[in-house]
Amino acid sequence: MSKTRLEKKTPTFTARPLTRHAFAPYGDVIEAGDTPVAINQGMGARHLDLAALALTREGGRPAISLVDCIAEPTPVALRLMERHPLSSQAFVPLAGQRYLVVVAHAGAPPGPNDLAVFLATGDQGINYHAGVWHHPMIALDHDCRFVEVHRGGPGANCDEHDLPAGLTVAVEPERKP
Ligand SMILES: NC(=O)N[C@@H](O)C(=O)O
Numbered sequence: 172m173s174k175t176r177l178e179k180k181t182p183t184f185t186a187r188p189l190t191r192h193a194f195a196p197y198g199d200v201i202e203a204g205d206t207p208v209a210i211n212q213g214m215g216a217r218h219l220d221l222a223a224l225a226l227t228r229e230g231g232r233p234a235i236s237l238v239d240c241i242a243e244p245t246p247v248a249l250r251l252m253e254r255h256p257l258s259s260q261a262f263v264p265l266a267g268q269r270y271l272v273v274v275a276h277a278g279a280p281p282g283p284n285d286l287a288v289f290l291a292t293g294d295q296g297i298n299y300h301a302g303v304w305h306h307p308m309i310a311l312d313h314d315c316r317f318v319e320v321h322r323g324g325p326g327a328n329c330d331e332h333d334l335p336a337g338l339t340v341a342v343e344p345e346r347k348p
Pocket residue numbers: 253260305306307308329
């Protein structure tokens with residue numbers, strides 16, 4: 172009797188919209204809220220205190236960098252997950268570009284079924300909490316730049332975990348205004 176060869180399907184993920192609530196187990200979403208505080212004699216407003224930063228453990232210090240990212244071809248081929256056990260890490264897009272965020276809970280190295288995939292708008296930044304697994308930044312549509320708020324200083328603060336080959340994320344084309 173011929174055996175039907177079971178096709179070994181590697182999952183193609185689809186991203187869901189990034190929201191504070193959905194991302195809460197992994198970190199913070201840095202975006203304008205509904206109740207900014209007026210500043211500068213009414214000529215400005217502050218959306219206050221949007222992310223829980225942890226940057227000073229074990230001799231660490233806060234650092235701000237600019238990160239240039241090359242737009243990934245779609246469907247996006249996922250490569251690896253990494254985590255920063257000593258600190259949080261935040262990224263804020265500088266030119267309003269959308270991007271993908273792939274995360275998994277802190278703890279044991281993640282498998283494909285542990286991944287959560289989000290599509291961030293250009294008005295949203297993210298702050299991974301310490302130890303949360305995440306894919307390195309995934310820029311979409313065009314090369315772009317992010318502000319990064321992260322931990323400078325001594326110590327090994329980046330664990331990597333390769334993902335199985337063949338995991339992809341389908342991305343709808345960017346809607347032109
Ligand atoms: N590796 C590195 O500098 N960047 C990553 O940590 C990242 O999250 O993109």
